[in-house]
Amino acid sequence: MANKTPLFDAHVALNGKMVDFFGWDMPLHYGSQMKEHETVRSAAGMFDVSHMTIVDILGPGARDYLRHLLANDVDKLKGCGQALYTAMLNDHAGIMDDLIVYFIDVNHYRLVVNSATREKDLAWINEQSHGFSVGIQERQEYAMVAVQGPQALEKVCQVLSPVKMDIAKTLSFFECAEAEGWFIARTGYTGEDGLEIVIPTTEVVDFWQQLLDVGVAPCGLGARDTLRLEAGLNLYGQDMDESVSPLNSNLNWTVAWEPQDRLFIGRASLELQKQKGVDRRLVGLVLEDKGVLRHGQKVMVEGLGEGEITSGTYSPTMGCAIALARIPKDAGKKVSVEIRGKLLTARVVKPPFVRNGKILVNEER
Amino acid sequence: MSNIPGDLKFAKTHEWVRQEEDGTLTVGISDYAQGLLGDLVFVELAEMENEVKAGDDCSVVESVKAASDVYAPVSGEVIEVNEALSDTPEVVNTDPYGDGWLFKLRPVDDQEIADLMDAETYAEHVAAEE
Numbered sequence: 001m002a003n004k005t006p007l008f009d010a011h012v013a014l015n016g017k018m019v020d021f022f023g024w025d026m027p028l029h030y031g032s033q034m035k036e037h038e039t040v041r042s043a044a045g046m047f048d049v050s051h052m053t054i055v056d057i058l059g060p061g062a063r064d065y066l067r068h069l070l071a072n073d074v075d076k077l078k079g080c081g082q083a084l085y086t087a088m089l090n091d092h093a094g095i096m097d098d099l100i101v102y103f104i105d106v107n108h109y110r111l112v113v114n115s116a117t118r119e120k121d122l123a124w125i126n127e128q129s130h131g132f133s134v135g136i137q138e139r140q141e142y143a144m145v146a147v148q149g150p151q152a153l154e155k156v157c158q159v160l161s162p163v164k165m166d167i168a169k170t171l172s173f174f175e176c177a178e179a180e181g182w183f184i185a186r187t188g189y190t191g192e193d194g195l196e197i198v199i200p201t202t203e204v205v206d207f208w209q210q211l212l213d214v215g216v217a218p219c220g221l222g223a224r225d226t227l228r229l230e231a232g233l234n235l236y237g238q239d240m241d242e243s244v245s246p247l248n249s250n251l252n253w254t255v256a257w258e259p260q261d262r263l264f265i266g267r268a269s270l271e272l273q274k275q276k277g278v279d280r281r282l283v284g285l286v287l288e289d290k291g292v293l294r295h296g297q298k299v300m301v302e303g304l305g306e307g308e309i310t311s312g313t314y315s316p317t318m319g320c321a322i323a324l325a326r327i328p329k330d331a332g333k334k335v336s337v338e339i340r341g342k343l344l345t346a347r348v349v350k351p352p353f354v355r356n357g358k359i360l361v362n363e364e365r
Numbered sequence: 366m367s368n369i370p371g372d373l374k375f376a377k378t379h380e381w382v383r384q385e386e387d388g389t390l391t392v393g394i395s396d397y398a399q400g401l402l403g404d405l406v407f408v409e410l411a412e413m414e415n416e417v418k419a420g421d422d423c424s425v426v427e428s429v430k431a432a433s434d435v436y437a438p439v440s441g442e443v444i445e446v447n448e449a450l451s452d453t454p455e456v457v458n459t460d461p462y463g464d465g466w467l468f469k470l471r472p473v474d475d476q477e478i479a480d481l482m483d484a485e486t487y488a489e490h491v492a493a494e495e
Contacts, residue, residue, distance in 0.1 A: 291407055
């Protein structure tokens with residue numbers, strides 16, 4: 001039996017095309033993935049992300065524990081109500097998962113980790129907590145809705161209670177707050193402004209309906225994938241896994257090297273890699289020929305060998321194919337991609353491709 | 366419910382075939398197939414003058430989500446391809462039985478054409494898949 005979120009019936013009622021997503025019955029789209037994508041870039045769309053795993057780290061040792069567990073440093077969070085994106089590494093600096101950590105108060109941090117890696121992550125998080133005075137609690141009594149797009153905040157505020165609305169309005173990017181039993185964060189996975197809202201499962205169906213009533217479009221996993229790829233955001237299990245580190249996953253910026261005496265898990269291996277230099281890096285590709293880039297296609301770099309596309313799609317915003325690819329570090333500006341036996345030309349760019357509705361990679365053809 | 370015109374013949378792999386007066390065949394994908402694929406963003410056209418056998422993959426239609434092969438419903442020579450689809454692949458979604466046609470074949474075996482499904486049988490085939 002597949003897991004169902006509390007919004008399952010709502011998805012079916014909206015003609016959601018339901019598919020299996022790592023054991024969860026989730027909507028792929030509600031008619032047109034392309035329209036949903038465009039709606040998030042130009043107005044507001046909402047995603048049921050209740051399948052994601054919420055883990056609370058509680059107790060006086062929470063800060064010290066997370067400074068040990070995560071490659072980014074929660075000490076960067078100067079006050080309650082701030083959030084941080086980070087990788088969680090194993091001893092060999094392989095990426096166990098990527099996650100957002102929210103600082104709620106000194107005895108309470110919240111992690112939102114991937115659903116596909118739930119069991120592995122929970123086991124690891126528990127195992128690593130020995131010796132720290134923390135409690136670890138998965139919060140299955142919560143659902144989660146992401147409302148994303150330039151009009152997201154305005155639309156959400158139309159349906160929030162006055163107290164919640166006052167709190168939501170004060171949030172800056174990557175800030176969060178609790179409000180009347182809800183948890184509201186100005187974060188997302190689309191490259192647009194928006195909120196991610198953690199809400200008791202008993203209240204989420206009404207909230208979803210209220211958002212529909214004010215014109216927020218339901219969006220599925222398909223649009224979520226093309227939006228995050230345009231935004232240059234990695235997908236765990238596809239663009240990165242335990243065989244790679246932040247250094248060859250375009251995540252150098254998420255590693256907090258200072259202070260040097262913070263011995264986070266994987267640090268020794270990662271420092272060694274940094275000294276020796278990595279032979280591959282994760283880059284963006286824009287296809288200059290017609291066609292669609294896809295996961296698994298081979299990338300040829302003249303004189304340097306081969307690489308591989310980790311995520312590829314047609315970009316609705318740019319009107320051409322884009323991809324993330326892991327290729328030899330010294331690759332130049334042009335590479336070839338093999339699609340069904342033909343070699344097509346792609347331009348190497350630095351992600352993101354699109355942010356806040358604007359194309360960021362220049363159009364030199 | 367997808368649209369299935371009565372004057373066409375169909376392959377199990379969801380291509381439709383129209384017999385033209387000059388004996389050639391026009392081929393496309395069914396309304397049901399385009400619906401399954403979703404918004405098309407690229408069509409790799411069949412190769413002109415290619416001699417294909419029934420069941421050969423000879424064109425590719427790609428949606429945002431996936432690439433899907435299009436198979437020759439019968440054996441023959443590819444004599445025309447719908448060049449307009451290079452710039453407007455979405456026409457396959459909006460007009461699958463009209464301007465969204467994919468290629469034309471000069472068939473070599475009448476029996477293969479006779480063996481294709483009629484609209485009624487194809488409707489049952491689709492119902493069984495749904």
